[in-house]
Amino acid sequence: MNLKSKFIKRSPWIFHINSGACNGCDIEVVAALTPKFDVERFGILLKGSPRHADILIVTGPLTAQTYERVLRVYEQVPKPKIVVAIGSCCLTKGIFDGSYALKGPVDQYIPISVYVPGCPPRPEAIIRGVYRALEIISEKYVMV
Amino acid sequence: MLWFDILLGFIIFPGLAFSAMIGFLYVWIERKLRAKMQGRIGPPFYQPFFDFLKLISKNDIIPQGVNSITFTLAPILALSSLLLASLLIPFGPRSIINFSGDILMVVYLFSLLSVSYMMAGSSSPSPYSMVGTKRMVIQFISYEFPFILSIISILLLSGSISLSGIFFSIKKPSEYIFYLFPFITVVLTIPAKLMINPFSIPNADTEIVDGPFTEYSGKRLALFYLTHCMERPILYTLLYDLFFPPIGSITLIFQIIFSIIIIFVVTILATVTARLKINQLTKFYMLYVNILAIISLIFSTIKTMKWFI
Numbered sequence: 142m143n144l145k146s147k148f149i150k151r152s153p154w155i156f157h158i159n160s161g162a163c164n165g166c167d168i169e170v171v172a173a174l175t176p177k178f179d180v181e182r183f184g185i186l187l188k189g190s191p192r193h194a195d196i197l198i199v200t201g202p203l204t205a206q207t208y209e210r211v212l213r214v215y216e217q218v219p220k221p222k223i224v225v226a227i228g229s230c231c232l233t234k235g236i237f238d239g240s241y242a243l244k245g246p247v248d249q250y251i252p253i254s255v256y257v258p259g260c261p262p263r264p265e266a267i268i269r270g271v272y273r274a275l276e277i278i279s280e281k282y283v284m285v
Numbered sequence: 286m287l288w289f290d291i292l293l294g295f296i297i298f299p300g301l302a303f304s305a306m307i308g309f310l311y312v313w314i315e316r317k318l319r320a321k322m323q324g325r326i327g328p329p330f331y332q333p334f335f336d337f338l339k340l341i342s343k344n345d346i347i348p349q350g351v352n353s354i355t356f357t358l359a360p361i362l363a364l365s366s367l368l369l370a371s372l373l374i375p376f377g378p379r380s381i382i383n384f385s386g387d388i389l390m391v392v393y394l395f396s397l398l399s400v401s402y403m404m405a406g407s408s409s410p411s412p413y414s415m416v417g418t419k420r421m422v423i424q425f426i427s428y429e430f431p432f433i434l435s436i437i438s439i440l441l442l443s444g445s446i447s448l449s450g451i452f453f454s455i456k457k458p459s460e461y462i463f464y465l466f467p468f469i470t471v472v473l474t475i476p477a478k479l480m481i482n483p484f485s486i487p488n489a490d491t492e493i494v495d496g497p498f499t500e501y502s503g504k505r506l507a508l509f510y511l512t513h514c515m516e517r518p519i520l521y522t523l524l525y526d527l528f529f530p531p532i533g534s535i536t537l538i539f540q541i542i543f544s545i546i547i548i549f550v551v552t553i554l555a556t557v558t559a560r561l562k563i564n565q566l567t568k569f570y571m572l573y574v575n576i577l578a579i580i581s582l583i584f585s586t587i588k589t590m591k592w593f594i
Contacts, residue, residue, distance in 0.1 A: 151335035179325040189494035192502035
């Protein structure tokens, strides 16, 4: 296992971006960060700036309005980075399928490592997804 | 030999290695205590250390539109000013460098630290860092004046202008009342100096992303993280040296115990309070704390005049 990914596994800082979700998944993401679940015992912190983050959490079907912003925020996260997609809308287009305002699922534009399905997924599932992302990051960045 | 001592002081004790390690420990105590007060388990003790290692192993991005010279220089300036301050402040019974008037240089170096934060914020065009810098300037002006006034009153009380002179000056039990006011004043300025709640106004993470440090990433952010951690042991040890006597060769242990008590007070205050507005902060420091500082200055002046008569 690479040393860099070992450090990230010990202190993953996350940034949360809404790419046009209905706010249901966002509430569950915030619920996962409450004292009841206490993700700080794994070193997970929610950061306000994507430049400080390691893990990008995306919720929602990529709308035409958020398309450029999501790409820009993805580029602002310094490497090594990893993306977790939360909710059914982010995986497929979900209930919004067929809308003229959509650019399509997020994984057509940025590489996504973990998909967490559900409408909305439970906080436990979101924490499991982030944990799975940390396992993947050690496999993905062996060569970095 | 002196240069060798200074180099050793910079790298090992009380410079980079020692104060970084003990700073990580203090930050962990803060985070753990806050977690316990909120009914959580909290991070493991190696957490700040791994945060630092992760940040320093990440890629660096210089965003478009920043002044790359000041953007790179600011974290280095912050860290080096703190390291130099750590050489001047007695960790244990004596400091590496001491000369007459070094207390003024310590005050200057702590100001330089805040100035380097402002430099970091103003080097990027991001509105968040601009607002953070503006708030930081206002906060700096507000708390620095009572802080310097109380240090002047300590200089008058101890009759010495060097830090080791103040440290070794005999403090009689009947004089403790005079030291009480400057002590309270300096303790009240700690949360504003370290930018923690209720005065976490410049780096308010729910309003303006991370204030002056918004555009920083990777290795430069790691240097700022290290500076935040090292600020604590150096400031708390300065506080011990100003107000308490040295106790033989076990002074360092007493300094650490005193620091942990101060951390408990400051963290409990930070956890039970919410963030204030900038005008409330200015009123608090410019009015109430300033009055306290002026009272302590008047008291110490009266006492010094008695000495001369």
